[in-house]
Amino acid sequence: NSSGSGNELSLFNDGGGEGERLAAAKSIYMVSDGTGWTVEHSVTAALGQFEHCLVDRVCPINTHLFSGIDDVDRLMEVIAQAAKEGAMLVYTLADPSIAESARQACLLWGVTSLDVLSPITEAVASHLGVSPSGLPRWAPGRNSSLGEDYFRRIEAIEFTIKQDDGALPRNLHQADIVLTGVSRTGKTPLSIYLAQKGYRVANVPIVKNVDLPKTIFEVDPEKVFALTINPVALRSIRRARAKTLGLGDSVMNCNYSEMDYVKQELEFASKIFQQNPIWPVIEVTAKAIEETAAIVLRLYHDRKNRCSMPRISKRY
Amino acid sequence: NSSGSGNELSLFNDGGGEGERLAAAKSIYMVSDGTGWTVEHSVTAALGQFEHCLVDRVCPINTHLFSGIDDVDRLMEVIAQAAKEGAMLVYTLADPSIAESARQACLLWGVTSLDVLSPITEAVASHLGVSPSGLPRWAPGRNSSLGEDYFRRIEAIEFTIKQDDGALPRNLHQADIVLTGVSRTGKTPLSIYLAQKGYRVANVPIVKNVDLPKTIFEVDPEKVFALTINPVALRSIRRARAKTLGLGDSVMNCNYSEMDYVKQELEFASKIFQQNPIWPVIEVTAKAIEETAAIVLRLYHDRKNRCSMPRISKRY
Ligand SMILES: Nc1ncnc2c1ncn2[C@@H]1O[C@H](COP(=O)(O)O)[C@@H](O)[C@H]1O
Ligand SMILES: Nc1ncnc2c1ncn2[C@@H]1O[C@H](COP(=O)(O)O)[C@@H](O)[C@H]1O
Ligand SMILES: [Mg+2]
Numbered sequence: 171n172s173s174g175s176g177n178e179l180s181l182f183n184d185g186g187g188e189g190e191r192l193a194a195a196k197s198i199y200m201v202s203d204g205t206g207w208t209v210e211h212s213v214t215a216a217l218g219q220f221e222h223c224l225v226d227r228v229c230p231i232n233t234h235l236f237s238g239i240d241d242v243d244r245l246m247e248v249i250a251q252a253a254k255e256g257a258m259l260v261y262t263l264a265d266p267s268i269a270e271s272a273r274q275a276c277l278l279w280g281v282t283s284l285d286v287l288s289p290i291t292e293a294v295a296s297h298l299g300v301s302p303s304g305l306p307r308w309a310p311g312r313n314s315s316l317g318e319d320y321f322r323r324i325e326a327i328e329f330t331i332k333q334d335d336g337a338l339p340r341n342l343h344q345a346d347i348v349l350t351g352v353s354r355t356g357k358t359p360l361s362i363y364l365a366q367k368g369y370r371v372a373n374v375p376i377v378k379n380v381d382l383p384k385t386i387f388e389v390d391p392e393k394v395f396a397l398t399i400n401p402v403a404l405r406s407i408r409r410a411r412a413k414t415l416g417l418g419d420s421v422m423n424c425n426y427s428e429m430d431y432v433k434q435e436l437e438f439a440s441k442i443f444q445q446n447p448i449w450p451v452i453e454v455t456a457k458a459i460e461e462t463a464a465i466v467l468r469l470y471h472d473r474k475n476r477c478s479m480p481r482i483s484k485r486y
Numbered sequence: 487n488s489s490g491s492g493n494e495l496s497l498f499n500d501g502g503g504e505g506e507r508l509a510a511a512k513s514i515y516m517v518s519d520g521t522g523w524t525v526e527h528s529v530t531a532a533l534g535q536f537e538h539c540l541v542d543r544v545c546p547i548n549t550h551l552f553s554g555i556d557d558v559d560r561l562m563e564v565i566a567q568a569a570k571e572g573a574m575l576v577y578t579l580a581d582p583s584i585a586e587s588a589r590q591a592c593l594l595w596g597v598t599s600l601d602v603l604s605p606i607t608e609a610v611a612s613h614l615g616v617s618p619s620g621l622p623r624w625a626p627g628r629n630s631s632l633g634e635d636y637f638r639r640i641e642a643i644e645f646t647i648k649q650d651d652g653a654l655p656r657n658l659h660q661a662d663i664v665l666t667g668v669s670r671t672g673k674t675p676l677s678i679y680l681a682q683k684g685y686r687v688a689n690v691p692i693v694k695n696v697d698l699p700k701t702i703f704e705v706d707p708e709k710v711f712a713l714t715i716n717p718v719a720l721r722s723i724r725r726a727r728a729k730t731l732g733l734g735d736s737v738m739n740c741n742y743s744e745m746d747y748v749k750q751e752l753e754f755a756s757k758i759f760q761q762n763p764i765w766p767v768i769e770v771t772a773k774a775i776e777e778t779a780a781i782v783l784r785l786y787h788d789r790k791n792r793c794s795m796p797r798i799s800k801r802y
């Protein structure tokens with residue numbers, strides 16, 4: 171548990187066993203009348219600005235997510251508890267009067283607080299000249315029909331899972347995006363990340379001295395993206411992987427994670443990429459999946475779009 | 487394209503073919519020095535407050551995402567374009583002086599603007615008593631080592647994909663969460679959503695008159711979650727599904743999406759759930775995947791936690 175940017179899903183008791191270390195941790199309470207994913211995402215982005223201090227838990231932080239908080243009584247209980255723990259409160263509450271109650275209770279009880287939803291909702295309202303509904307996600311009055319786009323996204327996930335790891339090379343032409351690269355360049359999690367955004371993704375592994383399925387050369391080359399990685403980083407990821415799988419030394423000493431082999435496999439991949447110069451080669455070393463996803467989608471839409479200013483557009 | 491909450495990934499030219507309808511659309515420019523996913527997520531949440539008006543495109547909105555904007559020149563180009571299009575600007579820019587430039591340029595050019603990152607970063611800074619780094623995600627100075635937790639999440643995705651659709655019932659004991667329900671209750675996308683959050687998920691389909699694998703009764707029943715759905719909704723999802731698969735009438739008239747069969751299968755499932763009363767039964771009708779995920783995780787953590795006030799906690 172020495173990594174700063176990592177976090178643990180495992181639960182812990184605030185007063186429990188780990189005593190001193192936890193005593194110093196500052197708490198952030200995150201409250202939503204909905205799922206809480208928006209407030210969680212915003213807090214995570216903000217914590218990116220404190221990585222220098224999160225490393226090695228120099229300034230330890232615990233976040234606590236309270237979702238589905240849609241009545242004032244439960245809200246007040248959470249705020250009272252925040253006051254007791256010396257936590258700050260970050261919230262998304264669609265009903266303006268409930269949001270205002272949160273603000274006032276925090277003021278009264280000396281809890282630092284921030285409303286994540288109201289400012290953006292108000293800005294959009296004034297831009298559109300339309301009043302916000304004030305209805306939370308689960309409000310009884312809401313007509314929450316799931317649109318076509320929603321089912322298309324689910325279909326993209328199902329498609330993507332089926333194509334994983336080069337499973338069905340004959341389906342490559344049905345994909346929006348085809349990823350290729352050697353083992354442990356993150357093809358699978360990247361495919362899934364993109365699929366969640368509604369893209370049908372196939373990935374094709376590159377293995378030293380093994381020919382790629384010929385369909386990858388038959389599809390629109392503008393939809394193929396090549397992944398590459400620094401050999402030292404790749405070796406360490408492969409070693410960690412071998413350990414996780416419990417493969418022990420026998421496999422760790424074998425080709426897969428050996429430096430020579432890693433380098434040769436990357437060179438083999440790199441030759442294929444040179445022969446297909448239209449495929450962008452994306453360097454994934456030390457990049458998080460969502461970062462690589464942003465790069466892939468930027469390129470993908472620029473290619474489709476070719477408008478003066480690169481962008482990813484959606485219509486609501 | 488009649489659904490209000492849906493959106494399209496397909497690109498379009500702002501001055502192009504669709505003339506009048508698009509002419510009325512208001513634009514939201516979303517700018518980030520990073521991936522842009524944070525600002526996109528916040529805008530999507532805010533748009534939830536305008537569903538009454540997004541339905542049937544009564545107030546059409548186009549969003550445009552500009553990611554990786556990390557120098558002032560490109561930022562100014564985007565803002566100038568926003569001014570030209572009459573768009574508003576929502577942004578996350580880690581460098582406070584660049585964020586300030588954005589604010590001032592928007593003021594000057596009459597562009598409604600909102601800074602999504604600074605308020606939360608400043609609130610966290612004052613809570614911690616630590617200054618934010620001001621470094622964007624891709625800053626050269628940043629030490630962006632991906633922690634253990636990061637690799638654990640990737641591993642969870644890979645585990646989850648392998649277990650999909652009851653593929654490996656002998657592995658159920660390795661899962662953190664086991665989902666069960668009839669076909670088209672969203673087990674697969676829900677599993678993937680939870681996997682992205684770091685949970686190892688397995689799902690077990692229920693098919694009328696087919697026994698569940700006995701391992702599901704051997705694992706800790708507190709980690710099993712049952713999904714159910716309204717029969718009318720299920721039938722329409724199954725019909726749409728049959729169409730997507732291009733199965734046509736022959737299959738649509740067969741059991742899978744026929745009302746009697748749908749009801750009998752749901753009753754079969756419901757009997758199993760009654761025999762296992764410890765499994766929470768979650769109603770997924772008209773719920774988005776992320777909504778069901780929030781419910782599953784709330785229950786999951788409440789069961790693990792059993793502290794006075796339900797919450798999902800993480801340590802940074
Ligand atoms: N589709 C929606 N309709 C209405 N409100 C929404 C919608 N999506 C999100 N919200 C609101 O936006 C905030 C963030 O949502 P969540 O990410 O679910 O916590 C909450 O206050 C929700 O009630
Ligand atoms: N790990 C991180 N380190 C530094 N800044 C980050 C990190 N993650 C996100 N940010 C910043 O938070 C904002 C939102 O990030 P993104 O969601 O990538 O657009 C951007 O200004 C990023 O530069
Ligand atoms: Mg939220």
Ligand SMILES: [Mg+2]
Pocket residue numbers: 517518520521522523524525526578
């Ligand atoms: Mg952003």
